[in-house]
Amino acid sequence: MxxxxxxxxxxxxxxxxxPVYLPGLIxxxxxALSDVFVLLPDVQFQRHSWQQRNRVRxxxxxxxxxxxxRKSGDLARxxxxxxxxxxPWRKKHLTTLKQVYGKRPFFEAYFPQVEALIExxxxxxxxxxxxxxxxxxEVLELETAILDSASLPHxxxxxxxxxxxxxxxxxDGYISNVGAAAYVDEAGFAAAGLTHLxxxxxxPVYDQGKPFLSNLSVLDALFNxxxxxxxxxxxxxxxxxxxxxAQRALEG
Numbered sequence: 001m002x003x004x005x006x007x008x009x010x011x012x013x014x015x016x017x018x019p020v021y022l023p024g025l026i027x028x029x030x031x032a033l034s035d036v037f038v039l040l041p042d043v044q045f046q047r048h049s050w051q052q053r054n055r056v057r058x059x060x061x062x063x064x065x066x067x068x069x070r071k072s073g074d075l076a077r078x079x080x081x082x083x084x085x086x087x088p089w090r091k092k093h094l095t096t097l098k099q100v101y102g103k104r105p106f107f108e109a110y111f112p113q114v115e116a117l118i119e120x121x122x123x124x125x126x127x128x129x130x131x132x133x134x135x136x137x138e139v140l141e142l143e144t145a146i147l148d149s150a151s152l153p154h155x156x157x158x159x160x161x162x163x164x165x166x167x168x169x170x171x172d173g174y175i176s177n178v179g180a181a182a183y184v185d186e187a188g189f190a191a192a193g194l195t196h197l198x199x200x201x202x203x204p205v206y207d208q209g210k211p212f213l214s215n216l217s218v219l220d221a222l223f224n225x226x227x228x229x230x231x232x233x234x235x236x237x238x239x240x241x242x243x244x245x246a247q248r249a250l251e252g
Contacts, residue, residue: 011195012036013239014171016149016162018043019079019129020050021067022217027133028140029237030177030199036145036169038152039133041080041126045069051079052125054217057100062213065093069125079126090118097219104209106226110139114219136218140230159185163192175199175239178246197239198246204236 015030016038031037045051053066068085094115101107117135122128134146147169154164166174173195176184189196205212208224221229240246 011172012170013173013175013197014038014166014169015175015199016040016165018051019126019133020054021052021125021129022054022056022065022132022219023050023136024054024215025204025218025221025233025236026177026199026201028136028142028218028233029201030175031137031144031146032140032142032234033199033237033239034144034175036147036171038147038149038165038169039126039130040149041124041130042078042149045077045079045082045125051082051129055215056097056217057208057210057213057220058096059100060211062216063096065096065217067125067128079129080124082125084122084125084128093118101219101223104223107223109226110219110222113139136222139222140218140233142230142233158183159188163189163194166194167192173197177201178243178250181243181247195241197241198243199237200240200246200249201237202249203252204232206232 012035013033014036015034017027017030018040020027052069053064055062055064066089068087068089070083070085072082074081097111097114101111113135114132117131120131122131130148137144137146149165152165152168154161154168156164162174171194174189175197177199184196186196203214206221206225208220218229221232225232
């Protein structure tokens with residue numbers, strides 16, 4: 001395990017991720033481990049992905065809340081270029097959240113701001129996702145700098161883009177999640193003068209008032225735990241140079 005270092009000599013760590021809708025705890029854990037978190041809205045949009053949906057509790061099961069998008073013949077469009085469809089999805093999402101979580105201890109403390117953000121108009125799906133992620137980072141009191149990739153000079157694709165973003169942000173290292181293992185070239189990061197680390201995330205179990213369901217939106221934890229969610233996020237992960245360790249953590 002490599003705990004996050006303190007003091008002027010510690011590494012400056014960057015992570016990046018595409019904008020996703022109402023993310024789960026795992027993303028906020030990675031943000032908490034990072035000094036800089038870069039949103040990548042200019043990656044390709046993928047239908048029926050986390051970019052436009054996430055899971056919340058519905059009784060004994062989990063259901064998806066999905067944001068409909070306008071159809072396009074451009075299969076290579078980015079998340080930033082993807083427009084939200086003019087369908088009554090907002091009312092459905094908000095009504096579902098009220099029905100499912102309305103009686104949970106901290107619903108009234110957090111729902112009004114989430115409601116206002118979901119009801120607002122956005123130029124693209126990326127703008128909706130980004131607004132919610134930024135707000136949730138504030139609620140969780142994460143001090144990580146949240147940047148749009150467009151605000152940093154960078155070039156290349158895939159890992160080359162990540163290396164370029166690290167250099168632009170004066171980062172010494174990059175954090176990957178286990179899901180990227182098949183695509184990461186650790187030697188390539190080292191050759192670029194960067195330390196590569198893995199996010200070791202242990203999915204936490206917490207009081208939901210009912211038998212526990214995993215892999216839900218962070219809203220589930222906030223409505224159930226309130227301010228304690230911030231500590232939960234910070235305690236659920238660390239960085240490591242050992243991929244096997246990171247995989248074991250994720251498997252619990």
